[in-house]
Amino acid sequence: MSERVVLERVQTTTLDNGLRVLVVERHAAPVATFWLWYAVGSRNEQPGRTGISHWVEHMLFKGTPTRPYAALTRAIDRLGGRWNAFTWKDYTAYHEVLPAEHLPVVIEMEADRMRNTCFEPEEVERERTVILSEREGAENFPLFSLQEEVDALAFKVHPYRLPVIGWKGDLRRLTRDDLYAHYRTYYHPGNALAVAVGAFDAEAVLEQVRRAFDSLAPGPPPPPVTVEEPPQEGERRVVLQRPGGATSYVQVAYHAPAAGDPDLPALLVLDGVLGGFDAVRGAVAPARSSRLYRALVDRGLATEVVSSVAASFDPGLLRIVATVRSGVPVATVEAAILEEVERLVTTEVLPEELARVRRQARAQFSYVRDGVHAFAGALGAYALLLYPEAFFDVMAHVERVTPADVQRVAARIFDPRRRTVGWYVPEEGAAAVRRVAARVEA
Numbered sequence: 001m002s003e004r005v006v007l008e009r010v011q012t013t014t015l016d017n018g019l020r021v022l023v024v025e026r027h028a029a030p031v032a033t034f035w036l037w038y039a040v041g042s043r044n045e046q047p048g049r050t051g052i053s054h055w056v057e058h059m060l061f062k063g064t065p066t067r068p069y070a071a072l073t074r075a076i077d078r079l080g081g082r083w084n085a086f087t088w089k090d091y092t093a094y095h096e097v098l099p100a101e102h103l104p105v106v107i108e109m110e111a112d113r114m115r116n117t118c119f120e121p122e123e124v125e126r127e128r129t130v131i132l133s134e135r136e137g138a139e140n141f142p143l144f145s146l147q148e149e150v151d152a153l154a155f156k157v158h159p160y161r162l163p164v165i166g167w168k169g170d171l172r173r174l175t176r177d178d179l180y181a182h183y184r185t186y187y188h189p190g191n192a193l194a195v196a197v198g199a200f201d202a203e204a205v206l207e208q209v210r211r212a213f214d215s216l217a218p219g220p221p222p223p224p225v226t227v228e229e230p231p232q233e234g235e236r237r238v239v240l241q242r243p244g245g246a247t248s249y250v251q252v253a254y255h256a257p258a259a260g261d262p263d264l265p266a267l268l269v270l271d272g273v274l275g276g277f278d279a280v281r282g283a284v285a286p287a288r289s290s291r292l293y294r295a296l297v298d299r300g301l302a303t304e305v306v307s308s309v310a311a312s313f314d315p316g317l318l319r320i321v322a323t324v325r326s327g328v329p330v331a332t333v334e335a336a337i338l339e340e341v342e343r344l345v346t347t348e349v350l351p352e353e354l355a356r357v358r359r360q361a362r363a364q365f366s367y368v369r370d371g372v373h374a375f376a377g378a379l380g381a382y383a384l385l386l387y388p389e390a391f392f393d394v395m396a397h398v399e400r401v402t403p404a405d406v407q408r409v410a411a412r413i414f415d416p417r418r419r420t421v422g423w424y425v426p427e428e429g430a431a432a433v434r435r436v437a438a439r440v441e442a
Contacts, residue, residue: 010379011202012388013209017218018190021209022379022388024197026372032100032198033372035380036110038092039193040186042164043225043313051166052174052182054087055131059179060094061085062123064116067109079105087164090313091384097373100199104208110194111212114187124176132172135165142242142249143321146424149238150251154317154420158229188219195380197372229255229315236420241427248324249424250333252341254413256318259311259385263412265397266405267309271318272357273349273406274340275307279361279394280368280378289356291340296322301333311385311394317420318413330423344410348403361398 013021041053063069076083081098083106094113096106138144148163155161194213196205232255257263268279276287287293287306296302302322309318320341324333368374382391 009392010388011206013206015189015210015214017188017214017216019209019213019216020193020383020388021206022193022195022383023202023205023209024375024379025200025202026197026375027199028370029372030100030199031097031372032103032196032200033095033097033376034103034106034110035093035095035195035376036114037193037195037380037384038186039090039191039384040182040222041087041089041091042162042166043089043159044186044222045159045162045166047162048170049174049178049182050162050170051131051135051164052170052178053092053186054164054166055127055171055174056179056183056187057085057087057092057094058127058131059119059123059183060113060117062118062120062127064112064118066116067112072109075105075109081106089160089164089316091381093377093380095373095377103196103198103200103205104212107194107196107205107208108212111216114189114192114213115216117183117187119176119180119183121176124179128171128174131165132168135168135171138165142240142245142247142424143251145242146240146249146251146422147319147321149240150253150319150420150422151317153236153238153422154232154253154255155229158227158314159225160229160312160314160316185220186222189213189216190218191222193380193384195376195383197376197379225314232418232420234417238420238422240422240424242424243427245426246326246428248330248426250322250324250330250337251319251422251424252334252337253317253319253420253422254415255418256309256316256413258313258315259382259390261315263405263409264311265394266401266409267318267413268361268394269354269357269398269401270344270406270409271307271309272360273344273353274320275305277357277360277364278308279311279364279391279398280374280381291343292320292322292337295336295340296333299336301325301328301336305337311382313385330425334421334423341410341414344407345414348407351403354401354403354406358399361395365395 011023045052063072079098079102081096083096085094152161194209275290275292292305296305303325305322307320320337322333324330368378378391
């Protein structure tokens, strides 16, 4: 028998084959969402095979023997739903939202895709062209390339240094057999988490999930990621130059603790003080009241500045990204960022500042919980990384973070020796950058 535990707001079940299932009834509107998470992303890749997790994600939209590609798309459209997926460093997620009475259709569809996705050679080649085009399109954006450079420099050995979309040379070499082997290694109930939220009877949905997935084999345990990034003992820098364009960018990244670290709530508050609170990747956080906005945008040094830190399986990065205003030296913007970082280390945040970040956190929590789709996404991400009720616990702990906690965590992560700095400068400004770099080295 599968073991069932009832948590506040969330019903959680683990099937005999290892599939974890979270179900939340939400009757505010007659809709439902279903998410299927797999613990696989670029973290599970190696040089020579980068981008394979993202490519497999694409292949799951190609259909199964009983549900061809066109039939899948037509079925979702006909039911008035929408579906999509994404791949990140730690996970791959597939999600649908549709009228609640049709939820069994997508539950069965995801079970079918987990076991029976087609990897026809001609479709693999067609998708190779699509992904290479996606890669080349992203390369037109300086911030995409700058982040790749910073990640590759900040991590020497950990696979977080690898781009999710993959390096172009690897994308040209990967084969159909490579993709299928990756799929069979990671796409099984023992490496997955299902989340359903919406206007339904929870017991009935649990039974639907059980019927759809119970017959699937659990699969072998995926290869563990045992690589441990050695401590960074000196600042690292990169300057990226390209012809054309007139805008420069600055990115400053610091090593940050993993999701399971007790300092995660204080880290999220620290990020909120810098750039606006965001506990959910992709959520919109207020920024105009943040320190970085006031120090860079209000002073005319940058047209935009953001900070971000994402909960992750292993220690990741807190990064600050600024778009340099035309005519402002890049070094001036970097200096302003570092000044704000240092202030957090040397001085406690003001009580009213902390109160403002808490209000932002409450607003985001309320916004996420108000609907079904975003809530299932937040619930699932934290459950996959930690445990089923983790999203609620993290948000509750945010309320208890003190100014001393923020200063302590700032001192922990904002060590200049653990800093990686990246500049993107159009080639027209390259000579000036070289002069500045020479002065820094001197």
